[in-house]
Amino acid sequence: MFSDPEAVAMALVLVIGFVLLYFFGNLLAPLLIALVLAYLLDWPVSFLANHGFRRGFASALVLLIFFLIATFTVLRILPTVWGQGMNLLSEYPVMLNSTQQWLESLPQQYPEFIDGALVESVVDNVRTRLMGVGEQLLQSSLSSIINLATVLVYSVLVPLMVFFMLSDKQVLLNSVSRFLPNDRRLLTQVWSEMNGQVINYIRGKAIEILLVGGASYIVFAIMDLRYSALLGVLVGLSVLIPFIGAFAVTLPVAMVGLFQWGLSPQFGYLILAYGIIQVIDGNVLVPILFSEAVNLHPLAIIVAVLVFGGLWGFWGVFFAIPLATLVKAVMNAWPHHIEKVEDNEPSTSAE
Template sequence: MKSVQLFRGSPSERAVLWGFALLLLALLLRGALPVLTTLLSFALKVSLPFLLALFVAYLLEPGVRVLERRGFERRRAVQAVYAFFFLLVGFALALAVFRLDEVAKGVQSFLHRLAASFEELGDGTEGPLAALPPSLRAEVLRWGAHLYARLPELAVAQLEKLDNLWNFVFVVTLSPFIAYFYLVDGEAFFRFFALGVPPAWRATFAHLLFRIDGRLARYVRGLVYVAVLEGILVYLGYRLVGLPFAAVFAVLTAIFEFVPFVGPVLAAGFPLLYAVPLGWSKVLSAFAVVLVAQLVENNLLSPLISGKVTDLHPLAILTAVLVGGELLGFLGMVLAVPVSLVVREVVFAWDSLRAPEGPTPSPDG
């Protein structure tokens, strides 16, 4: 019996169309069944330690392999890499705690300067808004005053989420221990999952797991390398132009690099907003740093390090990020691309099982 294809075209085109169909289905289900969001949130909370553990394992695996090539037994190599990893994390946490009081005072000083800046702009006799028409200037000032008035409310709302913060701290603390067992007995995990598949599909399923594992590993490592280098680059730039708290803004930049397209824009808002009370020259300097950093990332870092790991159309990535953000917030945006990669590999594996003439080759082999 001839198989029926819902979408025609090359395997890559069908993968993109299947991705869009699944994303559209997710949106429709969210509108028709609000309980889906609750289920997704519950599933994410349960799986979050394992997802973070996978992230840590992908990050540390190259170091383990280097030690294995030097004659270390696998378990000893993992333990040595973990010792270095925990020393590095401990140093970073100690440095963050040491700077916490300084950052808190800086935020308080920033709010005072921001209020003073709005007062200076409000007289309309001088400053960057003086040339604007009175109605437009009044609208800008009204919007700024509304935003400033809501800052305490937003701060209180974040404090009310401390319970979620402690849960997240627990998950982050637990995930390295899960990653340890994944690094030591990674192949055993693959064999365990393959046992639940019918024997006729077991070889294809095992191959699919290894392909997903390899593609996610390359994506995570490339993303981390780009994020770290981008953070270092903006740190040097902010120090060069004399912007305070350059290290804090660099860390935020590195974190938001994990969200394609949208992340760098959100990360740029923090230093630009902080520079407003310091004068428009500081705003322009901070903007220049952001612009140069993005040019370096897009034209040098990403092509050299990440390459074409995802092999997804930019529009498909952007759609996945928006849907992930709508369903699960910031974490959904971070997970959007990895989930899309998994869906892509599953589609190709499904085509391989259904193709009468044999396996359908994936574009990257």
């Protein structure tokens, strides 16, 4: 199908974009952050612009309100989450030892069903892996402190880029279109389909994080679960990874509840409440928030998380669904056949 110039143009743009993200993804991280925030804040800016405000003033006002709310939230939540995280890391070995002792007691209580050697092997393997996770978390926290200068630079660059993306949106789009080929009907078709879905996805994901994280924190706090703020934040952020995140964050929630209450009715109520939150998220919130963006088979979403997460790490996981939707849009727009051009000239016969 590469005899179609529009297909060639779309393929070249996709290849160039993939190469840039793959080899220069770390350098483009501030741009990606700014792009996500610009998509998130474009609706209130456009709303104010449509009601008589200059777009530059509306962009500055919305951006100022957003960063004031974000700063207030971070200053209120971050110290609590950080303190609970440090306390959890300090109790991490104690929790592992308690879990190990409980597992090792199972063969004595149920010798007919549980093999002691198998339990010991599993405990050693899990303990080694969990201790490795704890060391990685500690190293990442130390490296984040070392990279504080980078964070400070991002805190200046990102708001500036977001402001220019919002205030000069049409100018930037026109400038980008100058570098695109003239034969771009397929590109326009894919862009029109993707733009609305990316907007829907980013806004929906932000709302989902707030609702799921807030509901989890309220439930954990009411039940007087230790590290409720930290676990609420983890549950909220887990929605960034479809399907896999919910299973991954279940382990710390269950471990903290088991260490605090043991196998008691209170622990059962915690697991029940956490399961209800996950069911409501998957069966109510996701269909409402992502009715337009998530029109993909669950297997396609899992494969997208694994593939794009392996390629680009966090950003690959975050944009796994939009990237999978992009692949689907390209497949839908790609020419599946070439119409035969009939020769309309009158045929001549030999006399």
